[in-house]
Amino acid sequence: MKRFSILIAALCLCLTGCGKQTTEATAQIFAMDTVMEVAAYGPKAEKAVQETEGQIKALENQLSRTKADSDVSRVNHNGTTPTTGLTYGTRALLPAALEYRDATNGAFDITIAPVMDAWGFTGDQFRVPEQSELNELLKHVNSDEIQVQEEPSYSVTLGEGQAIDLGGIAKGYTSDLVEQTFRANGIESGKISLGGNVFVLGGKPDGSDWRVGIKDPRNESGLAAILPLRDAYAITSGGYERYFEENGKTYHHIIDPTTGYPADSGLLSVTVVADANGPDQEWDQPGNGTMCDAFSTALFVMGEKQALDFWRNGGYDFDLVLVTEDGRVVITAGLADRFEEVKDSGYTYETVS
Ligand code: AMP
Ligand code: MG
Numbered sequence: 353m354k355r356f357s358i359l360i361a362a363l364c365l366c367l368t369g370c371g372k373q374t375t376e377a378t379a380q381i382f383a384m385d386t387v388m389e390v391a392a393y394g395p396k397a398e399k400a401v402q403e404t405e406g407q408i409k410a411l412e413n414q415l416s417r418t419k420a421d422s423d424v425s426r427v428n429h430n431g432t433t434p435t436t437g438l439t440y441g442t443r444a445l446l447p448a449a450l451e452y453r454d455a456t457n458g459a460f461d462i463t464i465a466p467v468m469d470a471w472g473f474t475g476d477q478f479r480v481p482e483q484s485e486l487n488e489l490l491k492h493v494n495s496d497e498i499q500v501q502e503e504p505s506y507s508v509t510l511g512e513g514q515a516i517d518l519g520g521i522a523k524g525y526t527s528d529l530v531e532q533t534f535r536a537n538g539i540e541s542g543k544i545s546l547g548g549n550v551f552v553l554g555g556k557p558d559g560s561d562w563r564v565g566i567k568d569p570r571n572e573s574g575l576a577a578i579l580p581l582r583d584a585y586a587i588t589s590g591g592y593e594r595y596f597e598e599n600g601k602t603y604h605h606i607i608d609p610t611t612g613y614p615a616d617s618g619l620l621s622v623t624v625v626a627d628a629n630g631p632d633q634e635w636d637q638p639g640n641g642t643m644c645d646a647f648s649t650a651l652f653v654m655g656e657k658q659a660l661d662f663w664r665n666g667g668y669d670f671d672l673v674l675v676t677e678d679g680r681v682v683i684t685a686g687l688a689d690r691f692e693e694v695k696d697s698g699y700t701y702e703t704v705s
Pocket of ligand 2: 519520521589644645646647648649650
């Protein structure tokens with residue numbers, strides 16, 4: 353039986369390889385605290401996947417909060433640009449982080465770092481801080497105090513007592529650069545999943561849409577909805593991704609900057625969907641992957657009503673899938689004609705415009 357399945361696998365490889373003149377390369381990478389899966393199809397698939405792996409490692413080294421020599425750690429340690437300067441990822445991401453902070457009225461704010469530390473989410477020493485401790489730390493949560501100067505030379509200066517955490521956008525930005533890497537290698541069909549962050553280029557090798565599953569926050573192995581997508585980002589934030597329990601209560605890693613507590617807005621997850629950046633994107637610039645990542649975190653903090661207001665009036669082009677605590681899956685108009693319900697998931701489905 354075993355020999356038989358190996359044969360089948362080899363045969364399939366030959367059929368796709370010879371029949372369509374396309375090669376497949378896949379890899380599983382553990383980075384940024386999550387399992388990442390990449391698949392690319394095309395004559396340069398292997399090179400694309402190798403470069404993607406290199407890209408992910410490079411960005412992790414720049415943006416990590418736990419690596420002592422990352423750009424972010426050095427900025428946090430010095431309160432300002434390290435003498436060695438900053439690498440492209442940090443330079444490009446900081447202005448984007450500040451833009452999204454303003455756009456979301458502070459629901460997304462990278463100066464949440466000291467509060468993340470207090471809860472123990474930066475290492476793994478989880479604890480529930482006193483509200484008085486949080487109130488002290490919250491005084492420093494305000495990105496308006498960060499100064500970024502791009503000319504004549506790039507510099508960043510944090511406010512007194514501040515530290516930054518790019519964990520809410522690092523994976524989205526990474527997916528932006530993976531799109532670039534795929535395109536530079538002529539990949540027409542590819543997919544990367546960085547934890548809950550998905551980017552798909554083109555359709556599947558057989559021409560059909562990629563089917564992106566939205567995890568069921570209430571059931572680890574189930575799905576709440578399926579999105580058939582091509583050339584798109586679909587980035588999810590959910591309290592179920594990282595949390596701890598104490599005295600029967602669950603505390604997760606997405607913090608409401610107004611309270612210092614894990615956001616408790618009635619949402620279980622937020623998925624933000626937007627178009628691929630396309631071939632004209634400047635190679636190191638944040639694009640829709642970064643936007644989706646910032647907004648998935650921010651809209652999870654805001655809750656359903658504010659999130660939908662922001663979708664309607666915020667001035668950015670994206671769609672949403674919200675999974676609510678009371679068992680609904682809310683889908684915005686741009687996805688209404690394509691999302692697929694999951695039978696027996698226990699959710700009711702509604703579309704909004
Ligand atoms: P995500 O999974 O994209 O929602 O990102 C969650 C991560 O973003 C957390 O692990 C923190 O590193 C960071 N974070 C948590 N709360 C916020 C917030 N309100 N604004 C910006 N970043 C946050
Ligand atoms: Mg995010």
